Amino acid sequence: MGHREDLLEGAKRCLLEKGYARTTARDIVAASGANLASIGYHYGSKDALMRQAIIASSEEWGASVAQVPAGGGGAEAGGTDPLERFAAVWDAVLQRISTEREFIAAQVEVLGLLPRDAALREAIGEVLPEGGEGLVAVFEGVPDTEVDPESARIVGSFYQALLTGLMVQSLLTPDAMPSGRDLATALRRVTAGEVLEKK
Structure with a gap:
């Protein structure tokens, strides 16, 4: 790896640790082994590098979530019921959430910074639609390329809100x-008005 990649990896480690x-x-x-001047040379500023770090970390986490086993496809594909797949995928995601607290803490921290950091808000806003598309693909068991823009916007926003x-x-x-x-x-x-069974 070159200094640019080293810096990004170092920033991602710092994101989790600090x-x-x-x-x-x-x-x-200290985390990357690069020099101070190389941050400005490769990224322009420490803040720009940290924005890249949070986006790269989120994309890597999303890609790993996309690999979670969740049974077959939807009922229309001859696999499990859509709600069964919904439950299975969430179980896998919730397992990741419970074991990766540093990553989750960093994500939540960034959410609190968005109202006061326009550059961070813009950077995350640019990749948000892609994240929604990826979530729809995971929950529906299809490739990203099969998710239409309107589904990514509406259904993806639903999954992002839940996540x-x-x-x-x-x-x-x-x-x-x-x-x-x-x-x-x-x-x-919510969708069928079914009353919960009392335990």
Whole structure:
């Protein structure tokens, strides 16, 4: 790897270890083995590098989530029921959330910075549609190329809202997280008006 790649890897490590706002340029230099001047040369500023780090980390996490086993495809493809797939994928995602707390904490931290950091907000806004498209593909068991823009916008936003909320909830009440089946039950009640069975 060259200095550019080393810096990005170092920034991603700092993101997990120190958080977004607390990471300094010197932290990145120490983690990457590069020199201080190379941050400006390759990225323009420490802030620009950290924006790249949060986006790259999110993309890598999303790509790994896309590999989660979740049974067959939807009912129309002869696989599991769509709600069964919904539950299975969420179980896999929730498992990742529960075991990668540093990553989740960094994501939630960045959410709080968005209202006051226009450059960060713009950078994340540019990749948000792609993230929605990827989530639709994962939950529907299809390639990204089969997700149309309107589905990515509407259904992708739904999945992103659920994912963001679950990330926040995992930091607040980690012992009270729903399961994938719980989420499917909630969705069934919302869409069909089914009353929950009393335990």
